[in-house]
Amino acid sequence: MQTSTLTESFVAHFGEMGSRWGINRSVGQVYALLFVTQRPLHADEIGDTLGMSRSNVSMSLKELQAWQIVKMERVQGDRHEYFTTLGSVWDIFRAVAAERRRREIEPTLSMLRQALLMSSESETDKYAQQRMQEMYDLAEMANNWFDELQRMSPDSMRRLMSLGSKIAKLLDLKDRFFSSGTPNKDAQTALIKELESLEDPGKNTDN
Amino acid sequence: MQTSTLTESFVAHFGEMGSRWGINRSVGQVYALLFVTQRPLHADEIGDTLGMSRSNVSMSLKELQAWQIVKMERVQGDRHEYFTTLGSVWDIFRAVAAERRRREIEPTLSMLRQALLMSSESETDKYAQQRMQEMYDLAEMANNWFDELQRMSPDSMRRLMSLGSKIAKLLDLKDRFFSSGTPNKDAQTALIKELESLEDPGKNTDN
């Protein structure tokens, strides 16, 4: 397959970044190529275009399918298996988040759970367990948060993302609203106003 | 330095996980040891305890200091440099998030910016650029979001994390409240009620 300079630099970058993202170069390149190519490609085309061995392409596609960000389709009267990227960038974001949770958080959670069950005699061990408990709380929270992310619709996700610092502001206002015994009219007005401006519609003109 | 089985298994796990977290084994182990040890340690103690070379310890500490999750302190009349982990797990979370943004998002953003400036002649290139634009929007949003995280106090962060799915619920209610021309009393009551229960105080008994 012919590729333009544009596509080539995108693919190359994804390959290099792969290592930082915890995926390997080949997998990154295959994904990048599929991502910017409109029609489905079969393994030979991919290997040919990227200059990598057939078996490496096969392995990479398998990995990407496991991540559920690439899907296979068959064409009647053609023995090739064709591949495309799956869904919108939001679906991809979600899939990647899920995989990272599985690989990066869950194993640590179960290790910490086990460590916290051990009995600690010495002062040293008591301190160590206390620190592990802190880390456990953090990890568990991150885990739950990923879990929520999983369940959200792409739309909710986009909106949540775009909220940013406004959430903190809202929490602040909420505190002031409810802390002062009887909620007063002014606090309520401020709160409602803040809610109204939550997503700052002035910004959303082209997405 | 003597270490218990508890500490040893924690350190070992961090070493193994390191690779998945994009940090190397040695760095992970050094961090883990400092994390669960109450008093500051110097490089020799660390190398001795973990059975790694002096130079490897030095490199690892340098890396951890660059991440700003370990700090050095000096003791009067002692030429050793002593090291401890920095702050609470929330500070660590923030530092790690900052580093990941720098390494994992920013380079991609600048590559995409450049790619999007290239002129696209063919249909193929036009499609590729359209896809890159989608990815750019996502990456930029993630970037901004990390940025906000950076600015938040540990307390706000903890609260935001514990909100989880309630945010989505709140956005829903907000829509219903403002969409219906004149906000009605019922919608307002529901909204206020949801706000009130945002952090489910029943759960927050011991943190």
Added chain:
DNA sequence: CTGAACTTTCAGTAATTTCTGAAAGTTTAA
């Protein structure tokens, strides 16, 4: 200032991860 006591650097080596090509396995049009 000095030099003992530390830390850092870096070139070479070891360990790990990635990639390939040959062989085995699978699928499907005829």
Added chain:
DNA sequence: TTAAACTTTCAGAAATTACTGAAAGTTCAG
């Protein structure tokens, strides 16, 4: 049912990354 046309597996080669030890650099008590 067959065999052509594909995909997958896996052992070993290549590439990358991590680690060490010796040497150079730095710091600070005396």
